Amino acid sequence: MENKTLILSGNDVNKILETYGLNKLMDTLIERTTNSIKSYNPEKTEIPIRSGFNYEINDPGLVEWMPVHKKGDEVVIKVVGYHPRNPVKYDLPTILSTISSYDTTTGHLKGLVDGVLLTALRTGAASAVASKFLAKEDSSVLGLIGCGAQSVTQLHALSRLFDIKKVMLFDVDKTTMASFSNRIAMLDLNIEIVSSSMKDILNICDIVCTETSIDVGTGPLFKNLKTNDHIHINAIGSDFPGKVELPLDLLKQSLVCPDFLEQAKIEGECQQLKDSEIGPDLSELVKHSETYTSAKNQRTVFDSTGWALEDQIVMDLFLDLATEFGIGQEIAIENISEDAKNPYNFILNTVSV
Numbered sequence: 001m002e003n004k005t006l007i008l009s010g011n012d013v014n015k016i017l018e019t020y021g022l023n024k025l026m027d028t029l030i031e032r033t034t035n036s037i038k039s040y041n042p043e044k045t046e047i048p049i050r051s052g053f054n055y056e057i058n059d060p061g062l063v064e065w066m067p068v069h070k071k072g073d074e075v076v077i078k079v080v081g082y083h084p085r086n087p088v089k090y091d092l093p094t095i096l097s098t099i100s101s102y103d104t105t106t107g108h109l110k111g112l113v114d115g116v117l118l119t120a121l122r123t124g125a126a127s128a129v130a131s132k133f134l135a136k137e138d139s140s141v142l143g144l145i146g147c148g149a150q151s152v153t154q155l156h157a158l159s160r161l162f163d164i165k166k167v168m169l170f171d172v173d174k175t176t177m178a179s180f181s182n183r184i185a186m187l188d189l190n191i192e193i194v195s196s197s198m199k200d201i202l203n204i205c206d207i208v209c210t211e212t213s214i215d216v217g218t219g220p221l222f223k224n225l226k227t228n229d230h231i232h233i234n235a236i237g238s239d240f241p242g243k244v245e246l247p248l249d250l251l252k253q254s255l256v257c258p259d260f261l262e263q264a265k266i267e268g269e270c271q272q273l274k275d276s277e278i279g280p281d282l283s284e285l286v287k288h289s290e291t292y293t294s295a296k297n298q299r300t301v302f303d304s305t306g307w308a309l310e311d312q313i314v315m316d317l318f319l320d321l322a323t324e325f326g327i328g329q330e331i332a333i334e335n336i337s338e339d340a341k342n343p344y345n346f347i348l349n350t351v352s353v
């Protein structure tokens with residue numbers, strides 16, 4: 001039986017993006033994410049709440065695993081590290097990750113792919129899908145609170161669905177804010193970019209993405225600030241118990257839509273809400289969008305904790321494109337003995353033990 005594993009390194013992922021095109025990739029991912037959510041059936045695709053290890057030594061951080069089981073097909077598991085001191089101390093991204101896919105007929109590891117860029121892409125795509133159903137169609141001013149790695153793909157994804165004319169930035173780190181224009185230059189967007197205050201962002205912007213590395217127990221990001229009455233917020237950074245970005249009064253004034261309800265109640269903005277205060281989840285929103293059209297004219301929040309389904313969608317897309325373009329390396333990682341019942345079979349009879 002085939003026992004090769006397709007490995008896509010960071011370089012391979014970059015090559016796929018260059019070959020296919022950045023915008024086309026984001027468009028395809030948004031489309032696949034919408035379609036997969038539309039056809040998502042929990043009877044056929046099992047997604048348990050993620051689990052992991054959280055620690056303070058050497059630096060505060062965590063390593064988590066996010067599994068998804070597409071019955072009769074594959075198990076995809078993303079292992080993701082969150083280490084907010086990485087950029088300053090080690091010149092590394094805050095989020096490091098790899099995604100693996102296992103064949104459920106034999107358990108064979110089919111693919112192993114970089115998860116750093118894939119996580120940023122799928123998180124952007126998820127916000128775009130949620131915003132399509134929750135934000136005003138003519139949204140043109142975007143606010144980014146937290147201007148690190150995720151903010152780049154949030155802007156990219158949203159710019160594919162909305163005619164964004166202006167981006168207003170806020171980050172506690174002024175250097176990060178100042179470097180944002182350079183980091184998005186390759187997107188070739190004709191937009192005005194201004195540094196701003198959270199007060200103005202919440203007052204003016206049609207769509208706001210919060211993607212900060214706020215520490216556990218120190219949120220929310222702001223209190224007692226007014227928001228306009230049609231604001232849509234993609235809250236990305238609340239993804240751990242005790243880590244929240246938005247104040248309770250704003251959540252209570254908004255239709256709050258979690259990506260994955262059970263997880264959001266433990267790790268997302270929904271930690272702060274009673275069940276009765278939580279709106280439809282992303283799957284309900286996408287499947288029955290006609291029920292929620294009025295949401296576009298009110299305050300809405302997409303509570304994005306990170307859904308393993310999104311990892312499976314982006315992994316499958318990259319495996320498909322790698323096969324189409326002949327990119328990546330096939331390696332026989334698993335030790336397959338000629339005699340399935342003798343793991344020592346490879347040792348020649350002449351070798352002494």
Ligand SMILES: NC(=O)c1ccc[n+]([C@@H]2O[C@H](COP(=O)([O-])OP(=O)(O)OC[C@H]3O[C@@H](n4cnc5c(N)ncnc54)[C@H](O)[C@@H]3O)[C@@H](O)[C@H]2O)c1
Nearest residue numbers: 094146148149150171172173211212213214237304305306
């Ligand atoms: N929901 C998801 O699926 C998902 C996916 C990836 C990352 N995330 C989360 O998104 C957040 C950002 O990730 P990243 O990869 O962009 O990290 P990053 O380290 O690249 O950027 C985070 C930025 O937030 C800024 N920041 C920290 N506290 C702030 C505050 N109080 N106000 C304003 N800015 C503040 C930092 O200065 C930094 O520039 C993290 O919390 C991460 O856990 C969520």
